Amino acid sequence: MAEVATRETALKEAEAVCTRRGAVLTPLRRQVLELVLRAEAPVGAYALLDQLKAMRPGAAPPTVYRALDFLLEQGLIHKVERLNAYIGCNESGHGHSHDHHHPHQFLICRTCGATMEIADPAVTHAIEAAARRVGFVLAEATVEIEGTCARCAEA
Template structure:
């Protein structure tokens, strides 16, 4: 992944929506993109402090909220951590595509899927129960192929 190109696309998309990928937001997105695994807010804060010197938790949380709102990152509820969206720089603000995450319980590797059959099955099951889903995120914990070897 070309992180700088992804950041540039993300900045262009934000600008097209009337938002701004400020230097701080860009830096937080770069940290998430380059992490290689889901990162918690406090781990991001520590990295940000290494690079900027002073940073407070609200600073990171505001940047993360913006990046979530713009569809550039996801939050894994199970791990309370953040990771880049596979469509980062291509997603539409307010458009929360339906996604699934496979989380390895041993090494923490996380894979994002966008399997429309899973999303349709969940929508159908919800409709049968008289429920109208909003945001749908499926998190599946198991063992990745690498750890199975």
């Protein structure tokens, strides 16, 4: 029950974030966001499409990809490149000063696939410093770290 309440809170925050930015969280975009938030692990676009077709029989790949692009642009979800899948953003709607494009890192379990978003400023600062040393101007950084989650390590 708490998970449903948390998801509803996240959806309300997403609506508020979009409204503040002058963007519209349409019913379709909201449905795709809810599917991403419901997923127990990062979820791929075609898996989302399969779920969406149960609610919208005419849904096609461009439908999902346009919704995902919007949600990414608004910082409500992230793409985990290694998995070619999407995950809800832990930071969305929290009023963070870095707006919706914030530095983040993903911890990906090689055993169970669990993925956790973290936003460790020390990692971000180290990457920025390394980039500056070689004259590289950093625009955006996502770090994906593979290993073993605590649950799998205990097993």
